[in-house]
Amino acid sequence: MSTTFGKGCHLHLIDGSAFIFRAYHALPPLTRKSDGLPIGAVSGFCNMLQRYVEGNAGSDVTHVAVIFDKGSHTFRNDMYDQYKANREAMPEDLRPQMPLTREATKAFNIACEEIEGFEADDIIATLARQAREAGGRCTIISSDKDMMQLVGDGVEMYDAMKQKRIDRDGVFEKFGVFPEGVVDVQALAGDSVDNVPGAPGIGIKTAALLINEYGNLEELLDRAEEIKQPKRRQTLIDHRAQIELSKRLVTLDGNMSLDFTLDDLEVRDPIADELIDFLARMEFRTLTKRISEALDAPMPEIKDVAIAAPSDAPEAIAFEDAAYTCVRDMAALQPWIDHAYERGYVAVDTETTGLNDMRADLVGISLCTEAGKACYIPLTHKDAGTDDLFGSDDLADGQINLEAAIAALKPLLEDQSVMKIGQNMKYDAKIFSRYGIDIAPFDDTMLLSYAQHAGLHNHGMDALSERYLNHTPIPIKPLLGTGKSAITFDRVPIDQATDYAAEDADITLRLWQVLKPSLHAAKTTRVYETMERPLVPVLAQMERYGIKVDRDTLSRMSNAFAQKMAGLEAEIHEFAGRPFNVGSPAQVGEILFDEMGLEGGKKGKNGKYATGADVLEDLATEHELPRRVLDWRQLSKLKSTYTDALQDHINPDTGRVHTSYSIAGASTGRLASTDPNLQNIPIRSEEGRRIREAFIAEEGKVLVALDYSQIELRILAHVADIDSLKQAFRDGQDIHAMTASEMFDVPLDEMTPDVRRQAKAINFGVIYGISGFGLARNLRIPRSEAQGFIDRYFERFPGIKEYMNDTTAFAKAHDRVETLFGRVIHTPNINAKGPHAGFAKRAAINAPIQGTAADIIRRAMIRMPDAIADQPAKMLLQVHDELLFEVDEGGVDKLIKTAKDVMENAADPVVKLDVPLIVDAGQGANWAEAH
DNA sequence: AATATCACG
DNA sequence: GACGTACGTGATATTT
The missing domain is CATH 1.20.1060.10 (Taq DNA Polymerase; Chain T, domain 4)
Known part of the structure; x- marks a missing residue:
């Protein structure tokens, strides 16, 4: 029934990634009710597809496909390693949704194409060229300016958001040139989003002017000497190679070889069963209903059970009644793996021979797929032994072979569509990585709690279980014993180990069911997704390297x-x-x-x-x-x-x-x-x-220390909005001398070290929630004198006093304070009476400052591995405002440049600081020299 | 297990 | 007016 694509045909090409990202950012983080799987982007994506299909009813479109990007490394990265290098990593809660958007496309019975190592843009360019050459029309559904070079001769774009067609004139409006000039303009103007360098100081306006004057880029570069403006002329001459590279980067590859043809993209009617089944599985109630009606198909029942069972729902199995399974052979393991795939999530816990994840060996693994339903897979338990107190070194019977179990679990633990849930996942991830498993994606109940409840309680499993599940976990002590007679977990009898280990996984799953849905209401989703969870693999890596x-x-x-x-x-x-x-x-x-x-x-x-x-x-x-x-x-x-x-x-x-x-x-x-x-x-x-001389670099390597200069004072200047302090930091002044000068009316060139020292103590005191008593003790001066200094300080910097008052008022009203990045720190004692009150107040003043600094270096650390991936360098240690690296001797300068850049810009783009962040660098054969 | 002390940012 | 007091951590030794 297939027609050959040709004259009279009309091809629609949908930019899948654009749809996904728009859906993701436009919608609040929605989760699937039954299990908490993040599903917001899929929901938005489906709605956009649906609107697209509805809007096209009766149109002339004959062929359609959704085109996706695949893989992060493309031929453009081989040309230029910085290409798209400043992209933020994909949000963790979006990643598991990517395969689902492909599924959604197929469920709508729309062709879905992606090719490893190519951007969607190149596939689109190739298809658009094919359509044009066949004499048909093509509409690219995207507003991405990178594709404007394709417009013309039967090819148009359509901006679905603005509901506006973009033709040759539309391109001219955007770029000041017609489509054939677009790559030349882009080559000159560059693109900060994709990190295409272009020519410094030349934007789209100037670029269009030049291209229109000289006809094309090659002509322009050849005749650059003729340009009148000296600065512009020099830029073009100096950066010729960079401009030519930029052109290659922005030029789309319209000549890819594809393993499908235009004819494969013919419009097909949706198959009602498949589409509705998919939507119901995602639990999209409104959309399922709408489409069921449109297709005249029965509306399926969508189960309405929340993961955190409401109090009137039948109680989940009580811990006391839960019967845990001991998995002793592969046949028994498979159903657990199947069930995990079915649900899309599984709680995982490892049991090992010790607490040190660098040295402990795997003893067993427990899994939990629903509350009360958990198993333990013993792997390397030792024979109990009969009369020998220590047992034998032989493996106990009835255990799956370690390698076989790892091989069976690896696909599940690495599957992007199955969420792995752990408590303190860094530990388990490090253990798994020693067995060749890179566990992902994952949630961590400890971090879910930390993001929401920092300052309220600790986040160990025992505390969380008591507090959120009203259940005391089985203690490990009686199993292992204490002191000299203590045994390792591999000596614990398997039946006892099963009760203990499976319960841990059960608890972890139940905690996730409580803590994951509340994340959004606590307004800490972003903190969790961008500053807690992504840090786990980074720290795991640093810990494994060691120093x-x-x-x-x-x-x-x-x-x-x-x-x-x-x-x-x-x-x-x-x-x-x-x-x-x-x-x-x-x-x-x-x-x-x-x-x-x-x-x-x-x-x-x-x-x-x-x-x-x-x-x-x-x-x-x-x-x-x-x-x-x-x-x-x-x-x-x-x-x-x-x-x-x-x-x-x-x-x-x-x-x-x-x-x-x-x-x-x-x-x-x-x-x-x-x-x-x-x-x-x-x-x-x-x-x-x-x-520190004992902390050394490996032979042929160097230690490099990079530390933020005065980061907390800079943050104070920003949050308290003190113009004179902010200006001093911008001018690179000595901040303590400047403070002293303001306070004591001493000109900077007459400053004595002692006066400066006093001002320095006051500056730090402010960060800690200063008191006359504390300052007096620190400076060893009479209390009245210290109080005088403080009064004077607040007189000169009234904004600081205001910040302190505002912060404590906020804390009293909300029982919490926040960092600039939205991290929440609870202050439960802020309204207490008595001696607690002072502590709580000072802690509340300090927390946003210390916490913002902590956020900034966290962000730098999360970005660092990608930034230095191509360098012979490893990040080894973090000391609050310092990062220590080990790098090949020849690579020092490059590393310092890159890492410094990452650190100094770590607040971007979420927070725009009014003060610059400055990072100082040192290097040497040992840590004493490097600092 | 609690306390005192002292190392760091 | 008295209360107590710089903020955030972890490791060690002594004492209970």
């Missing part, structure tokens, strides 16, 4: 510290008149205040003297002993926490130290580093700083 630490350097330092400590200890005992434990604050207090009778001993609530550094510092003027104790403590700290402990953290397999970052630990959005903490390696004291 090289030289054991010998640490060991030598430990010995040196031990010697010095022994000397100090002897002196201290001498001064005290008797031996005692210098490491015991209680005993130090006794010696100082009871036995030696020094003044100023203050007892805390436990009846112990305070002997903190500030106290000893004051006493040091009166006696030799306190100074010695201070020195001893410094060395003790350095030795025990750093030079000794760090050695134990060197991974024997890699020779490197692998920290673990907790994403949901700090309420403000900062990361925290644990096991070991690499965010508090000494630097302030000269002795401590030398510990």
Whole structure:
């Protein structure tokens, strides 16, 4: 029944990606009611297709196709590696919807085409050319200016949004040239969206002027010397190669070889069953109804069960009654995999031999596909053994072979259309990656909670289960035991392991059913999608790389510290008149205040003297002993926490130290580093700083440190809108000197270091929610004087006081504050009375500033891997306002340029800061040199 | 398990 | 007018 495409035929080509992105951005994040699958873009896409079909009833269109992009790497990336390089990554909640838009197109019985490595534009160009050569007409349904070069001679565009046809005149309106001149204009003007460089300083207007004058780009470039304006002439001469490259980038490939013909695109009527079945599966009630009526087909029933079961719905199986399955062979595993595909989501949890994801081995995997329905797949449990306490090293019977299970689960865990749900997915993802599985897409209940409830409670599974499911999870302690007799999970009997592990997956799924739907109402979808979840793979990668630490350097330092400590200890005992434990604050207090009778001993609530550094510092003027104790403590700290402990953290397999970052630990959005903490390696004291010499680059490589300069003060200047501070940052002035000058009426060139130091303390104090008492203690000045400084400061910078008042008022009204990027930090004690009140107030003032800085570096980190993908460089560590890289010796300059650029522009495009962000760079063979 | 101390931004 | 007080973290040793 097929006609050959030719004269009288009319081909419609729909730009699929344009439809999808418009649908995604125009609609609020809609989720499928039964399971929470993000579905907003698919819904919008279907509505647009439907409107398109309705609008075309009775028109002359004979052929139609929806054309999609496929793959992110195209031949244009081979030409120019920066092509489309500044594109934001696809939102996580859009990715699983992409395959569904293809399904939708097919459900409408419209041809659906995509070709790996090519943009939709090229396919469209090729089809448009074929249609034209066959003597037919072609309409491209898109408003993308990149395709305007195709217009003319039977080819037109149609802007579905503005409902406007674009013909040759329409193109002229947009570009100032007719379609044949479009690529020349684009080559000159460049395109910031696709990152096509063009000629600097030349926009569309100028470009059109030039092309119209000289006829075409080649002519223009050949005769560039004739241009009168000197700057323009020079630009064209200097950037000739870049302009020619730009032209190649914007020119569409209309000569692709396709494995289908125009005839395959003939308009077909929808098949009612298939279309309605698809729409019903997506649970689009309104659209299903409308189309059922239009096609005169019965309206199917769409189940109306929300994932978070309403209270009047039948209760999900109680945890106590849930019977969990132990999967012991492949035949038993398959139904679980099938069910996961069917539902489109599955909760996953791994059990391992330990808590260190760099070293622990996989013991088993649990899956949960609906509340109360979960299984545990034991893989490497050891034989229980009969009388031997430790059991044998043989594998227990009745377990699937590890490799076979991995092979069976890998497609599911990597399938873009199935959402994997985990609690603290970074851990499981790291384990899976060691077994060759790149788990995606995923949701993380810990991060869902963190995005919504930071500041209210912690986000561990136990706390979440208690709070949101009213259920206490089975504790792990009784299974593993404690102390010396503790066993690893592979020694836990499989039946006990099943109850525990399957329940974890069950809990995780139920938490997701509660926490995912509430994300949107909490207005934290964007924070979760763009600043929490995408960070997981980035951190996982950094943790896996680790940083090289030289054991010998640490060991030598430990010995040196031990010697010095022994000397100090002897002196201290001498001064005290008797031996005692210098490491015991209680005993130090006794010696100082009871036995030696020094003044100023203050007892805390436990009846112990305070002997903190500030106290000893004051006493040091009166006696030799306190100074010695201070020195001893410094060395003790350095030795025990750093030079000794760090050695134990060197991974024997890699020779490197692998920290673990907790994403949901700090309420403000900062990361925290644990096991070991690499965010508090000494630097302030000269002795401590030398510990950084043990953090080294691999042979032939260099460590590069990039840190934001004064980022929190810059954010303060922006949020409090202080013109003089903002201007000072724009001018690159010394901000503390400038503050001092304003406050104390001292001209900048007469500034003394001491006055500047005081202003610096005040600047930082402001960020922390300043008080006279705190400033007085920090500067060691009388409280009245400190209060005077603060009053003076607010007098000179009234906007700061206003910011503080506004922030606390907002917190009191809403019980939360927010960062510039919308991160929510709850302040539950802000309306409390008593001593809590002061804490809460200062925390509320600090949180938006610290949190915004945290957001900015998070954004930089998320963009960094793509930005440096082509460089011999790895991002290793984050220390709040600093990123540390390891890079091949020859690649230092390029890395600094790229990474600095990413960091300085990390707020874009969501927040436009009134102050520039400045990043300083250092490099060296070790961390001390790099900083 | 709680407390005191001190390392970092 | 008194209360207490700089913000955010993690690791270690001592003491309970």
